[in-house]
Amino acid sequence: MRFVPRRSPTLTLLVFFAATYGLISLAVPRLATATSLENLIAGFSFVAILAVGRAFTILLRGVDLSIGAIVGLAGMVIFDLALIFHWPGWTIVPAALIVATLAGALNGVLIVTLRLQPFVATLATLGAYRGLVFAISGRQLVPGLSTTPIRDPWITGLETYFDIGNALGIEAFRVPAIPLSFLVMLVLLVLFHTLLAKTRFGRDVYAVGGNPEAARLAGIATGRITIAAYAISGFCAGVAALLLVARLTTSTEALGTGMELTAIAAAVIGGVSLAGGVGTVLGPAIGAFLLGTLLIGLTLLGVSQFVQQILTGAILLGAIVYDRLPALRRRPAASVAPA
Numbered sequence: 001m002r003f004v005p006r007r008s009p010t011l012t013l014l015v016f017f018a019a020t021y022g023l024i025s026l027a028v029p030r031l032a033t034a035t036s037l038e039n040l041i042a043g044f045s046f047v048a049i050l051a052v053g054r055a056f057t058i059l060l061r062g063v064d065l066s067i068g069a070i071v072g073l074a075g076m077v078i079f080d081l082a083l084i085f086h087w088p089g090w091t092i093v094p095a096a097l098i099v100a101t102l103a104g105a106l107n108g109v110l111i112v113t114l115r116l117q118p119f120v121a122t123l124a125t126l127g128a129y130r131g132l133v134f135a136i137s138g139r140q141l142v143p144g145l146s147t148t149p150i151r152d153p154w155i156t157g158l159e160t161y162f163d164i165g166n167a168l169g170i171e172a173f174r175v176p177a178i179p180l181s182f183l184v185m186l187v188l189l190v191l192f193h194t195l196l197a198k199t200r201f202g203r204d205v206y207a208v209g210g211n212p213e214a215a216r217l218a219g220i221a222t223g224r225i226t227i228a229a230y231a232i233s234g235f236c237a238g239v240a241a242l243l244l245v246a247r248l249t250t251s252t253e254a255l256g257t258g259m260e261l262t263a264i265a266a267a268v269i270g271g272v273s274l275a276g277g278v279g280t281v282l283g284p285a286i287g288a289f290l291l292g293t294l295l296i297g298l299t300l301l302g303v304s305q306f307v308q309q310i311l312t313g314a315i316l317l318g319a320i321v322y323d324r325l326p327a328l329r330r331r332p333a334a335s336v337a338p339a
Helices: 010-027 034-059 067-083 089-113 118-136 153-159 164-168 180-198 200-210 212-217 222-248 259-269 282-300 305-335
Strands: none
Touching: 010 282, 034 067, 034 180, 034 200, 034 222, 034 259, 034 282, 067 089, 067 118, 067 222, 067 259, 089 118, 089 153, 089 222, 153 180, 153 222, 180 200, 180 222, 180 282, 200 212, 200 222, 212 222, 259 282, 259 305, 282 305
């Protein structure tokens, strides 16, 4: 039996994103400038990566509340290894990714072995990982360290900009500078889209998310699939941490705080059903940039950050209600007893 997503809202979402960007640009002409476009691409590529990782856990009817704490943990690993232990950047990058991936895999292990609800397991690790961030922070040990920027080219290179026009030597072909972080996001999109759409692992993810008991009876190793999905979520958090630290050239104990809501909103807006088994990785990436367009547009309009947070929550609520509409429509009919 072939398990595939039941619906693909990606094209509709892409059209909606383009229409939203155009309408907001009419109200705020500065949004259509090259500088604003660069800010959107650079500032929300890491959100798109988080949303892509979050898609794997939501496809399994799960949730990863610890993703922001994993970002903070990976960021602090980068900070400490670079400025306290003086590791070269080519070793720091894989070390941070390994730590983040193992942190995500631990979430899956707790869910599978202890049979915890994903909400409970990741809520517990959220506190544990955030506490670990403070525990390993070296700021209290090395005076002046908090103001020292990371200058390793392996780290700061992740925020490098490319100008296609200059690269091709064509003066008439002027394209806004494209950050390397955006290219990293595109590579991950291709990789994970292929993983979900073209491999047995992807079919198993949809099967487990669609009907876990049926998948188990069909011989699918549901536990391994769950652990792998949460490991992928952790890996994406590690990549996002690298991009954020490269952008800021430093890390703080608060890095990643509150990113859980944004990542969930982007994934659900992108068509990943909270009921499991429905969605792609392309939709969450578009959803992230749609959120970015709205937030940047509101910022240019002078709307306060508090109102933006309220709007983000409202958008998430609307996306959840839209996702649940088919089930709500079926419920009255199912509750009517036959004559």
